[in-house]
Amino acid sequence: MTSFLTAFFSGTAQGAIYALVSLGLVLVWRGAGVVNFAQMGQAMFTTYIASQMIQNNYSYWTAFVVALICGAALGALVDLGLMRPLTSRKNSKLLNSQSMRTTIPVIASLGILGVLKSLAGIFWAGEERGFPSPVAPNAIKIGETNLAITGFDLFVIGAVFITLVLTTIFFTKTGMGLAMRASALNPEVTRLSGIKVGSVRTLGWAISGTASSLAGLLVTPRTNLSPNTLDLLLIVGFTAAVVGGLSSLMGSVLGGFILGYVISFVNVYSAPENVFIAILVFLLLALFIRPQGILGSKEVRRV
Amino acid sequence: MSKGIKPVRLKYTVIGRRSTLLSIALFILFILLSNQFDAYNQSQLANIATLLIAVFSITLLTGASGQISLGQGAIMAVGGYGSALLVTRLGLSMWLAFILAIFISALFGLFLGLAAARLSGPYLAGTTLVMALAIPSIAVRFESFFSGDVGLSVDYGVPPTWLSNLVGEISIEQWSLYVVLPFTAIALFAVLNLSNTRTGRTWRAVRDNEVSAALSGINIARTKVIVFVCASGLAGLAGALYGFRGLVAPSVYPTDLSLTLLTAAVIGGLRSIGGAIFGTFVIVFLPDIIEKITANIEIPETIGNYLPSLTIGILLLLTVILNPRGAAGALEHARHRRKH
Amino acid sequence: MLAISNLVTEFDSVKALDGISFQAKPGLITTVIGANGAGKSTLLRTISGLEKPSSGSIKWQDQELTSMSVESIVRSGIAQVPEGHAVISQLSVAENIELGGLFRRRSFRGDLAVATKEVYELFPILYERRNEAAGSLSGGERQMLAISRALVSRPKLLLLDEPSLGLAPMISAQIISIVNNLCRATGLTVLLVEQNANTALAVADHGILLALGKVVADLPAKELSADSSLRAAYLGY
Numbered sequence: 001m002t003s004f005l006t007a008f009f010s011g012t013a014q015g016a017i018y019a020l021v022s023l024g025l026v027l028v029w030r031g032a033g034v035v036n037f038a039q040m041g042q043a044m045f046t047t048y049i050a051s052q053m054i055q056n057n058y059s060y061w062t063a064f065v066v067a068l069i070c071g072a073a074l075g076a077l078v079d080l081g082l083m084r085p086l087t088s089r090k091n092s093k094l095l096n097s098q099s100m101r102t103t104i105p106v107i108a109s110l111g112i113l114g115v116l117k118s119l120a121g122i123f124w125a126g127e128e129r130g131f132p133s134p135v136a137p138n139a140i141k142i143g144e145t146n147l148a149i150t151g152f153d154l155f156v157i158g159a160v161f162i163t164l165v166l167t168t169i170f171f172t173k174t175g176m177g178l179a180m181r182a183s184a185l186n187p188e189v190t191r192l193s194g195i196k197v198g199s200v201r202t203l204g205w206a207i208s209g210t211a212s213s214l215a216g217l218l219v220t221p222r223t224n225l226s227p228n229t230l231d232l233l234l235i236v237g238f239t240a241a242v243v244g245g246l247s248s249l250m251g252s253v254l255g256g257f258i259l260g261y262v263i264s265f266v267n268v269y270s271a272p273e274n275v276f277i278a279i280l281v282f283l284l285l286a287l288f289i290r291p292q293g294i295l296g297s298k299e300v301r302r303v
Numbered sequence: 304m305s306k307g308i309k310p311v312r313l314k315y316t317v318i319g320r321r322s323t324l325l326s327i328a329l330f331i332l333f334i335l336l337s338n339q340f341d342a343y344n345q346s347q348l349a350n351i352a353t354l355l356i357a358v359f360s361i362t363l364l365t366g367a368s369g370q371i372s373l374g375q376g377a378i379m380a381v382g383g384y385g386s387a388l389l390v391t392r393l394g395l396s397m398w399l400a401f402i403l404a405i406f407i408s409a410l411f412g413l414f415l416g417l418a419a420a421r422l423s424g425p426y427l428a429g430t431t432l433v434m435a436l437a438i439p440s441i442a443v444r445f446e447s448f449f450s451g452d453v454g455l456s457v458d459y460g461v462p463p464t465w466l467s468n469l470v471g472e473i474s475i476e477q478w479s480l481y482v483v484l485p486f487t488a489i490a491l492f493a494v495l496n497l498s499n500t501r502t503g504r505t506w507r508a509v510r511d512n513e514v515s516a517a518l519s520g521i522n523i524a525r526t527k528v529i530v531f532v533c534a535s536g537l538a539g540l541a542g543a544l545y546g547f548r549g550l551v552a553p554s555v556y557p558t559d560l561s562l563t564l565l566t567a568a569v570i571g572g573l574r575s576i577g578g579a580i581f582g583t584f585v586i587v588f589l590p591d592i593i594e595k596i597t598a599n600i601e602i603p604e605t606i607g608n609y610l611p612s613l614t615i616g617i618l619l620l621l622t623v624i625l626n627p628r629g630a631a632g633a634l635e636h637a638r639h640r641r642k643h
Numbered sequence: 644m645l646a647i648s649n650l651v652t653e654f655d656s657v658k659a660l661d662g663i664s665f666q667a668k669p670g671l672i673t674t675v676i677g678a679n680g681a682g683k684s685t686l687l688r689t690i691s692g693l694e695k696p697s698s699g700s701i702k703w704q705d706q707e708l709t710s711m712s713v714e715s716i717v718r719s720g721i722a723q724v725p726e727g728h729a730v731i732s733q734l735s736v737a738e739n740i741e742l743g744g745l746f747r748r749r750s751f752r753g754d755l756a757v758a759t760k761e762v763y764e765l766f767p768i769l770y771e772r773r774n775e776a777a778g779s780l781s782g783g784e785r786q787m788l789a790i791s792r793a794l795v796s797r798p799k800l801l802l803l804d805e806p807s808l809g810l811a812p813m814i815s816a817q818i819i820s821i822v823n824n825l826c827r828a829t830g831l832t833v834l835l836v837e838q839n840a841n842t843a844l845a846v847a848d849h850g851i852l853l854a855l856g857k858v859v860a861d862l863p864a865k866e867l868s869a870d871s872s873l874r875a876a877y878l879g880y
Contacts, residue, residue, distance in 0.1 A: 086623065107569055276437040
């Protein structure tokens, strides 16, 4: 029973982080038709910025906020500096090819990932370093009994919960949220409604950058920080996004939690070295059984 | 009727002759180069000849059929483990193991292709990336069979005496090049011919527009699977040759290997075989060149360690921004301009 | 006043519009008719900025539109209802309408509420179904929604691309008459593209006949509909 609860709570906390990563991926995929493989590279970079600030005696929360802002800026920069010129280029023989139009941005995002990793290595040396958390990672006690959940888990779950609520309000209650949904669904009608689809898209990149930056801040107290630490998070997040249906924001969050439980239960009941294989099997199963994802709509992947 | 057929036939023989000549030329070029090189650079040259086969697999997969794989390194691992197990467990000859590695990884590619045929663009990229991570960990999971992190020790052995008698003393490095090079030449021959035949044209049609390809009667799913099988066979062969440098282990086929291969193909030009050769030279020799340049400049070690990956990342970005068709595309463009 | 002169729009060097010139007078309905492939839709798409012309000019209230982006053209008071009842089917009816006025939200918040109310009065069925997904609407209702989305931005020029396409004659007549009344009541300028020449010419003040990207007739609607030789030559009846 204890191990079940441990797996459940740690799965919820991990799943919350995966949900953020997956949400970030889906935001950009829906808005710009790009799967951003550099996403967690951006998060790694902003987490290093936070780490540097904490070393320079700034408070955790100052560093936290600065990292989120940098995440937004970096996301917007990637769109403005690279993706927008790349996808709007006309008269390119290569980009006239259907498959290349999706392939080239993927390659570009890999280039950014490589550059960000190398820069992080140059600026902050390659070795692993710890990253603080504002809450002690001890199990919560009621009287003398240890609960299966730690204070840090609660912090992670709380932070993600707040983010998800804010995101939901943004998308369903604000005009900008409506504009963002509309431009993802039908850019032409949205432009004809006088909305600057390009700017909306850049905002999507910025929100995605913020979400993944938060994921970086939440995961590194457990995994430590190095240029490569967050690679795994990207892969799990991608799997979660596919499981949820790349086109659905709700689905991506759901997929994140499902992956959290899968990984956590494999860790507790099987062995940690089985985790990658579990992810691969899960991904392939998801693709074969329900390629449109749990909440994805079928028409999106018709061709 | 015969009038219509004749020029086609003529073209085929020309292509066949051209690709034969080019493959032989590549073979001779590498031999000549290796005679000018020291032992270290000879082994680098053998690396190039090996990785070139893997980069060709990307030229086929991404350049000719538009499917993107971030997991070619994992397929190399399949070929590597396959051949190493055949040699260490069953005592097969190395040469036979290399050839069987092609079939093992092609079979693997068949399964992968069946999944991939349902996927496009970023789905495929992500799935193959997950695979690149998961496959090496299978070696750890089934440790008793695959020897876990330690890996399987295999090597090219020693050069046969008849060859030494023929060309004189052969160093280990030269021998590794001699083993790899015939395979590279055959791979080049195969890729050159494939891209110029009806099959190649079918692949390009699928790449450029799936709907119109389907309307012209091309079976999209089958075409994609066939491409995957061919590309996997090539990658598996490269993986086998790569492993026999000394060790077949998860650390030999990391995720970065897959990305490096893709980088080579992109920098050179995804659609060009010459570009693949150029790109492979760049990624193998770039770290050495950077080291030489920075040898006289005082830079901290931390920066030096990351300069090659930084340069490669920047090269990749510049290629995508300035000319997505890579060095080969740039060359063609320049030639085109001079004509006008 | 919308003044178009020598407009050329090409697709891969095929001229879809080949030197078009005409004017649409304010407060009137000008209809553009012609057979399939005459360039009618391309004309509207070029005016709204979705296609970039290779030469020529489009003047709207002394502004040159050809160099402006789609968004700024819309913001200058030109709303297009694209072909095929273009609404965003995954969004609700109310959201589709809200979308049309979104860019005016900051400066015209009060007026936006009025405009939304007017649109619902024009098409009461949309108010009844305002919380349903636009995808669940019938063809006619979708067309009403597409027009509402355009109207809520309070355009001075409305570009309608084949509003009757795929609709039952009764419903398309109803929609066109609503647009007609609106134009007469508010002084809205309308550019109506139609393949169904009879319906269009019945309400229009002025008619432009296009054939293969060229203007072949530029006449008052009554004269155009009376000219049987033109109709026989270019519309086939």
